[in-house]
Each structure stands twice: as structure tokens, then as C-alpha cells.
Amino acid sequence: MTAPATDPQVLNRIYELAARIRLCDERVIKMLTGGEMAIIYYPVTGQEVLAAASGAVLRADDYVVTTYRGMHDQVAKGMPFGPLFAEYMGRVSGACKGKGGPMHITYPELGIMVTSGIVGGGLPIANGLGWAAQLLGQDRVTVVNFGDGAANIGAFHEALNLAALWDLPVVFLCQNNRYAEHTSYARSQRNEQVAPRAEGYGMAGVTVDGNDAAAIYSVLAEAVAKARRGEGPTLVEAMTYRFNGHYFGDPQEYMPTEEKKAAKAADPVKALRRKLIDEGHANEEDLAALEARIRAELDEAVAAAKAAPMPDLAELYTDVYAEELAS
Ligand SMILES: Cc1ncc(C[n+]2csc(CCOP(=O)(O)OP(=O)(O)O)c2C)c(N)n1
Numbered sequence: 001m002t003a004p005a006t007d008p009q010v011l012n013r014i015y016e017l018a019a020r021i022r023l024c025d026e027r028v029i030k031m032l033t034g035g036e037m038a039i040i041y042y043p044v045t046g047q048e049v050l051a052a053a054s055g056a057v058l059r060a061d062d063y064v065v066t067t068y069r070g071m072h073d074q075v076a077k078g079m080p081f082g083p084l085f086a087e088y089m090g091r092v093s094g095a096c097k098g099k100g101g102p103m104h105i106t107y108p109e110l111g112i113m114v115t116s117g118i119v120g121g122g123l124p125i126a127n128g129l130g131w132a133a134q135l136l137g138q139d140r141v142t143v144v145n146f147g148d149g150a151a152n153i154g155a156f157h158e159a160l161n162l163a164a165l166w167d168l169p170v171v172f173l174c175q176n177n178r179y180a181e182h183t184s185y186a187r188s189q190r191n192e193q194v195a196p197r198a199e200g201y202g203m204a205g206v207t208v209d210g211n212d213a214a215a216i217y218s219v220l221a222e223a224v225a226k227a228r229r230g231e232g233p234t235l236v237e238a239m240t241y242r243f244n245g246h247y248f249g250d251p252q253e254y255m256p257t258e259e260k261k262a263a264k265a266a267d268p269v270k271a272l273r274r275k276l277i278d279e280g281h282a283n284e285e286d287l288a289a290l291e292a293r294i295r296a297e298l299d300e301a302v303a304a305a306k307a308a309p310m311p312d313l314a315e316l317y318t319d320v321y322a323e324e325l326a327s
């Protein structure tokens, strides 16, 4: 049974995960700005709370599928900073031995099954994970994260149709951040929201404020519980906003200044922090101590990644093909 969203422990857990994501995102951006690391990074700033709520709902043995903009989903599912930064920096101690890079983080021992750079590519894979659980009689649930842009890809329609038909234990979590690369949501489809499309597949669909911790937690808890009971998938559309453009370094000229200002003024991580203190669920000292612990963990992970070696050239084809190539 999942605890209700009104439970202070739940809100504190969501804040802890959101703070881990926010501080990790800040560290990556600082390292890129300072030339300490050179990767393509798709910032998750502004989308932390919905991922943290998902992390608070899921069990350790549940599965997550995400995209290139996926650090928040990975960290929320428990991804440790050590193998994350080592993978970013291409080191042997990385989650994929330094051969996957930032767009392909996996950590199967914690259910972080796939990170894909193919827009919409994760949805049919999530169906496969869900179908496997169903066939094996397991009650684990798969949450697949994707963007508003991905909802216009053929794979979205195929995956939702099949998941509904087979009652697959999958939650389709559309993170509607209002942009797909440099194109606004309004310029790419007539429908005002993504969730009502679920009806076309005979599936439940719900739009929720993804920046409101209690609201998104409640919706996800219900969708996950339903999938776990074998009652099929749900399309959850979490409304959110991307603070930092498509990729790190994006000049963001297509994003109206006023719109960005308003979103940042309503920063969901800061809002949750304030709520915890105002409602007496946490105090300033405890939260500051938590944030200091997370920063120290990040320091340690970055230092360890820097000290670790790059993969040996002999490793080039290892884990790439089902059968090793004859050398
Ligand atoms: C199949 C495919 N088409 C196009 C691209 C190029 N591309 C990369 S990200 C992106 C935008 C996707 O937007 P959205 O689904 O809203 O996700 P967000 O980046 O906002 O998280 C596009 C078109 C791609 N990676 N894969």
C-alpha cells in the first residue's frame, strides 16, 4: 500500500529526491560551464518534482524507462551519483563501463532499464518489460517517461494501443514541458492536452500539475496501484516547464522571457521546500543539513569519476554483440 500524499513522510521523501536531482543538475551545469566535463546535456531543471514523486511511488523492483533528458528519472529511481558521473565522463567505473555515455544510462539492479535518445523509442520497450512481468506473473510495474513531442511519434500510438489491449502493467508518464526541441507545444498539435488521447485506445488518461508534489504523487500512486493489480495501463500527462532550453548552451530565443520568468518564480523545488517548512513538516536546519550531505556525496562522486581510468581499447567490443567477435 502506498502512503497518502498528505503524509508528511511522503512529502519529505519527495523533497529529498527532488533536492538530489536539483543539486546534481546544478553540479553538471557548473562542470560544463567551467570546462571540467564535455558532454551533451539535456537539463532537467524545473522537472524535478514529478520525477521525485514517481521515485517515491515505485518499488525497488519496478522498472523505469526514460530519455536523453532523464537524469531526474534515474536519480529518482535511486541511481547513485558515482556510476552516473563516471559514465558521463566515460570512465570504467561508469554505469555502462564508460561506453554508454550520458544518453544511455542503465542500472538494471535498481530497475533503470533503458535510457534512449530515440524520441518515443522507449514506449514499445516499456510494453516489452510490462509484458515480461505479466507473463512471469510478477507484480512489478514499468513507468515510461517521455515528452510532449514524443506523443506525436507513431510509436506512442502503437504502444498505447497494445498496452490497453493486453492490460499491460505500464504507466505512460508524459512530461509535458511545453517544448519539443525548439518548437512550442501550441505549434505542433491541435489538441490542447495529450491525456485525452488515451480515450482513443480505451485507456484511462489524466492531466495533472506535475510541479505539485501531492497532486502528481496521488495520480501516480493510483496509476501504479492499478497496474500492479493487473488492471492495465494509464496515460498520465504531467504539466511542467523546462527552465533551461533543450540542451545546455541552447540560446532559448524561442522561449518568451515572461514565460520563463513566471515559471522560475514558481520553482517547484523551492515551493515544496517552503511548503514543508510552512506546514511544520521540516525545519530549515534539517533541510540545509540534507542538502549539505547531498553536495558532499556529489563531491565524492565527481572526484572518484575523475580519478578512474578510461576503458581499455581491448574493451571496445565487449558487451556490444551477443557473441564476441573473433579478434
Ligand atoms: C525519432 C527521433 N526523431 C527526432 C529526434 C530529434 N529530437 C531529439 S529531442 C527532440 C524533441 C523531443 O521533445 P519532447 O518529446 O517534448 O521531449 P523533451 O526534450 O521536451 O524532454 C527531437 C525532435 C530524435 N532524437 N528521435
Ligand SMILES: [Mg+2]
Pocket (backbone or CB within 6 Å): 147, 148, 149, 175, 176, 177, 178, 179, 180, 181
Ligand atoms: Mg517536451
